[in-house]
Amino acid sequence: MPNETIELLYRHRSIRKYKPLPIKQEQLSQILSAAQSVSSSNFLQSSTIIRITDTNKREKLAHYSGDQSYIIQAPEFWVFCADFNRFYQIEPNLQLEKAEQLLLGCIDTTIMAQNAVIAAESLGLGCVYIGGLRNSIDKVTELLALPKYVLPLFGLCFGYPDLSEQPEIKPRLPKELVFFENQYQPINHNLLKQYDEQMNSYYQHRTNNKKVGGWSDKIAEIINRENRDFMLAYLHKQGWITR
Numbered sequence: 225m226p227n228e229t230i231e232l233l234y235r236h237r238s239i240r241k242y243k244p245l246p247i248k249q250e251q252l253s254q255i256l257s258a259a260q261s262v263s264s265s266n267f268l269q270s271s272t273i274i275r276i277t278d279t280n281k282r283e284k285l286a287h288y289s290g291d292q293s294y295i296i297q298a299p300e301f302w303v304f305c306a307d308f309n310r311f312y313q314i315e316p317n318l319q320l321e322k323a324e325q326l327l328l329g330c331i332d333t334t335i336m337a338q339n340a341v342i343a344a345e346s347l348g349l350g351c352v353y354i355g356g357l358r359n360s361i362d363k364v365t366e367l368l369a370l371p372k373y374v375l376p377l378f379g380l381c382f383g384y385p386d387l388s389e390q391p392e393i394k395p396r397l398p399k400e401l402v403f404f405e406n407q408y409q410p411i412n413h414n415l416l417k418q419y420d421e422q423m424n425s426y427y428q429h430r431t432n433n434k435k436v437g438g439w440s441d442k443i444a445e446i447i448n449r450e451n452r453d454f455m456l457a458y459l460h461k462q463g464w465i466t467r
């Protein structure tokens with residue numbers, strides 16, 4: 225039997241509708257402490273979170289993210305940034321803009337965010353990440369006054385789930401397709417087909433946004449849609465990955 229923590233992880237689903245209730249200061253502080261408790265590459269602590277309380281900024285961020293209204297509705301909206309500007313302020317003669325630093329900042333910040341999600345879910349809150357924030361990353365950078373060497377990766381909405389919306393847990397890929405021993409394995413098409421059937425049934429029976437089709441037939445559309453071709457130029461401008 226999975227323990228309580230593992231049960232909590234298994235129950236995860238994104239929540240996009242919230243009760244209009246503020247989250248207690250003590251809980252926010254616990255979520256932040258949990259986020260800060262993660263491992264950190266070389267103990268650099270290369271992340272910054274910006275909490276958005278300004279309604280006008282929320283509205284703009286919701287619009288920039290593709291009109292995702294829950295950014296406005298959520299009691300809390302935090303923006304997670306990879307941050308090497310802090311190091312630059314401490315030591316202006318650093319060798320920055322390296323590819324490895326981009327990876328480090330993204331890895332550490334993402335790990336940090338997931339601790340925040342687990343802490344929030346353990347308190348009965350629901351969350352959804354907002355990668356849509358990167359749709360208009362230039363405008364987000366300006367709105368939040370992000371200096372060079374700061375990279376906004378995603379937002380996180382959270383709050384008490386509105387029980388009128390109870391999204392089902394999404395089935396995950398069969399373990400055999402994501403967990404290999406000793407070397408990489410080609411895809412097992414039979415297992416993929418079974419998973420596509422399972423997802424087709426999930427999509428047709430779930431409460432909201434019912435649709436037809438499996439999982440694998442959506443990949444091309446999604447990957448081609450989320451291309452954000454401006455990203456390399458943005459990264460260069462913002463002082464990331466020029467060498």
Ligand SMILES: Cc1cc2nc3c(=O)[nH]c(=O)nc-3n(C[C@H](O)[C@H](O)[C@H](O)COP(=O)(O)O)c2cc1C
Pocket residue numbers: 236237238239240292352353354355356357378391393394
């Ligand atoms: C980095 C990241 C960015 C995401 N961005 C968005 C987003 O902009 N809008 C949204 O509604 N969901 C977003 N999601 C949520 C995913 O769609 C969701 O996690 C996925 O469909 C699996 O569903 P589940 O979280 O309910 O298990 C994002 C998830 C991640 C990890």
